[in-house]
Amino acid sequence: MVLLPLTMMREGKEGRISHIKAGRGLTRRLIEMGFVEGALVRILRADFRGPVMVIINGSKYALGRGMAMKIMIDDC
C-alpha cells in the first residue's frame, strides 16, 4: 500500500482516500461533496497537467490540479 496524492494516480485506477492536507475551508468543501476518509475514488482523467476527473459515490467531479494534490490516496 502506497500513499499518493490524487494527481499521481494513473487513469482508470481506484484508491481509497487516506486524508486531505488542505485548509479547513477546502477540506470542509471536499467532505461535503463526498471526499471523506476511506471513500473509494476512481480516476477517470489525469493528464500530465490540467484538472483531474474523478468519480466518487457515483458522482463525477472535475478537480483543479492544486486541489487534487491535497488529496492523499491509498493506492490499492
Added chain:
Amino acid sequence: MKDNKITIALTGNPNVGKTTIFNAITGARQHVGNWPGVTVEKKVGTRKHKGMDLEIVDLPGTYSLTAYSIDEVIARDYIVEEKPDVVIHIVDATNLERNLYLTTQLMEHGARIVIALNMFDLSRDRGDQIDIDKLSNLLDIPIVPTVGSTGEGIEKLLDEAIEEVKKGPHHHHVVGYGKEVERYIGELATIIQKDERLSEKYPPRWMAIKLLENDEEVLKKVKGSKIESDIKDKLKTIDTDELEALMADKRYEAIGAILPQTCSTCVPKMSVSDMIDKVVTNKYLGIPIFLALMWGAFEITFTFATPFMEIIDMGIGWLAGAVSGMGSGWLPSLLGDGIIAGVGAVLIFLPNILILFWLISLLEDSGYLARAAFIMDKLMYNLGLHGKSFIPMLMGFGCNVPAIMATRSIEDRKDRMITILVNPFISCGARLPVYVLLAGAFFGRAAGSVIFSLYAFGILVAILSAMLFRKTLFKGKPSPFIMELPPYRLPTLKTSVIHMWERGQMYLKKAGTIILLGVVFIWLLASLPAGVEYGSEGSYAGVLGKVIAPIFAPLGFDWRIAVALIFGFVAKEIVIGGLGTLYGVGEDEGALSDTLADSESSGIYPANALGLMVFTLLYMPCIAAVGVIKKETGSWKWTLFALAYGTILAWVAAFIIYQVGSALGYGG
C-alpha cells in the same frame, strides 16, 4: 403556520432536479440547467392543496448548511433565519450517501423535513432497491419517491408536507458525535441558553455544533451578545480544527449505518455518460471538438439570424416611415430620430442574441458545458482564471449583461472580480454592426479578416488584463477548482427555450428601460436648444462634442465621432446611428457607408476607422453593463475602475493605431 398558510422551502444538492419539482408543484415556468448553481435568485411560487395555501420557496442548491458560496449562504440564511414551516429536501435517489449528508444537517437544525426521493425512476430502472419505509423509520422523516419530470409523487409529497406541519414540535433526531464532542456541545449549549434572544431564535445544539465547526456566520451572530466572551473562552480551550473533520466523519458514519440496511445500489459499469466523457475530454481531441462545436454555434448564430434580423429591420423601417408621415415637429422627431432609431438599433440584435443563448442553453442543459469548463481549466488557470470563468466569457459574445450575471457561480471573490472586470472586452453582439459598417467602408475585401481580428484582439485584451489583475490587484492563485460534472441529459426544446428566454429577456429589458431613457436623453441633447437642426454643431450635443473634441484629436476623431462615442455609452450599436445623424444621412446605412468612405469629406481614413473600431471595442461598457457591474461587484469603486480602465486602454490603443497608421500613410 398562520391560518391556512404554509411556507415550504425546497432544498437539496445541486443537480437533483429541484427546479423541476418546483415547477411541478407551482406550475411556474422556469428552466432546469446543468450548470451547478443555476438557481441563484430566490424563486417563490404558490399552490392550493387540500384547503391550504402553500407558499413554495425554491432555494439554491447546496451541499451542506455550512455556508461556502453565495448560493449556499442564501439557502442557509433562509432556512435558519426565515424558518419555513417545513423543508422539502429533494434527494437524488441515485446518490443517497452524499445527499443524506445535507439531511443530517437539516435534522440538526431541527427543521421539519419531508424528503422527496427524486429521480426515483432512474434509480429503479438501474435496479436499485431502496426500502423506503425502513429508511423513513430510521431517519424519522417522511419519504416520498418522486419523478419531477412526470409529476409522479408530487401530490403525496404535499400531503406529507402538510401532515408534517400539523405534527407540531420539531423532532430531535440527531447524529451522535461521540463522548468528547458531545460534552463540548453540551457545555456550549448551556452557555447559549443563558442568552434568551439567541436561544429563542436558534436551536442551542445547532449553534453549539456550528461554533465547534468554526462557522464564521454563526460566530458573527454571537458577537455583541452578552455571552460572547464566555463562548470565546470556551472555544479557546477546544481544538476545533481537529473536531471539524471528526464531526463530518461522524455524520457519514451515521449515514453509513443506515444505508446498508435499507438499500442495495447497483451502479452500471460504463454508462453512456462515461462513454461520451471518454471522447469529449480526450487529451488530444477534447479541445478540437470543443472548438468545432463553438465554430458551429457561431456559424448558426450569424447566418441563421439573418432573415429574422431582416424582418425586424423591415418592421422598424415601416414604423419610421409611419412616423415621418406625421410631419415635422418635436414629437415625430423624438419618436423617429430618438426612440425608433435608438431602440430599433438594439432590437435588431435580438435574433442574434437569442440564438446564441439558445445554443449555449442546449450545450448547458446537455451537460457539455461543464465538460468544456473542465477542458478549458488548464488554459484558464495559466491566465489566472479557472474553468468556471469560461462560461461567462462565452456568453459575453452575445451580451455582456447576462454574462456578468453568470459569474455568480464562481465562489472565490477574487476570481469572480477578475472575470467581471475583463468580461466587457469580449466583443458583444452590439459591437458587430460598428465593425461591419466601418470595415466594409474602409477595408473592402479584407473586412472579414478585420472583424475577426477585432474579436481576437478583444479576447487578447481580456486575457492580458486578467493576467495583469491577477499579478497586481488580486494577488494569489486562482482558487481551487472543483465542479460537479452532471450526467449527460438530452436537452428538450422547452427547457432550453425557457432558459434562453431567461437570459434574453435581460437584453430586452435593457432595450425597454435604460436604453429608452438613454435615447431620449441623447435626443434632447441633439435637439436643444429649441430651433437648432437635429444633431448640428449648434445643438448641445454639438457643443459638448466641440468641448471634448481636443481629447479625441490625437486619435484622429473629430467632434462628430466624439459625440457618437458618447451616444454609444447607451449601447454601442448607437455609435452607428449617431454617426448617421451627425453626418446628416439618417438611418440609411448604405448612404452612411458611402459618406464615411469618402475620406476627403468625412475626414476618416483607414487608420482613423481602425482606431475607431478598436476604441468602440474597448472603451467603457454600455450603461446596462455598467449597471450590472455595479450590482454584481457591489462597489462603485470597481465599477468606476472598469469604466476608467477600459476607456484609457481604448484611448491608448486608438492613439497608437492612428499615429502608426498615419506614419505609414493610412491616416489623414
Added chain:
Amino acid sequence: MAVSSENKNKMAFALMVGIIYILFGIIQMIVGLGLESGITDALLIPADIFGGCVLLVIGAIFLYGYKELKAGTNDGVAFIYFGILLSLVFVVIYLLIMGADALCTYGLGMEDLESWTPLDDVKPGLYLGILALMGFLAWKDKFTLRGVSKAGA
C-alpha cells in the same frame, strides 16, 4: 484480444470515413487559402478554412476510434459513435444555414442573395454526413440513451 466481427465492421467503417473526412478537410482548407480548381468546384468544396478544420476534427475522431479498436480497447467504439453524432450535428447546422438562406432569398427577397440556389450551400460537411447517417442507421439501436434522462428530469 480477439476483435469481434462486429468490431471489425466498425473498424473498417471508421477507417474509411475518417480518411474521407480528413481528405476533404484538407482540400477545403487548401481551397480556403485560394487554390481553386475545376475538380473542387465539381465537388462543391467551398473556400472555408474553418469548415475544413471541422472536417479534420471529425475525421480525427473516427481514426482515433479505429486506433483504439485496433489496440484492442473497446473504448474505441465510443469514439466512432461520437464521430457519427458530431457529423450529424454538423449536417443539422448546415441544413439550418441552408434554410435561413432560402428564407432570405425566396421569402424576403434580399438583394445580396438574389442569385442564390440551394446548391450554393451544399458542402462536404453536408453530403459526407450521408456516410455518418449510414453508420447511424446500422448501429442505431446502440444509440439508445440508456441512463441519459431528458434535461429537466
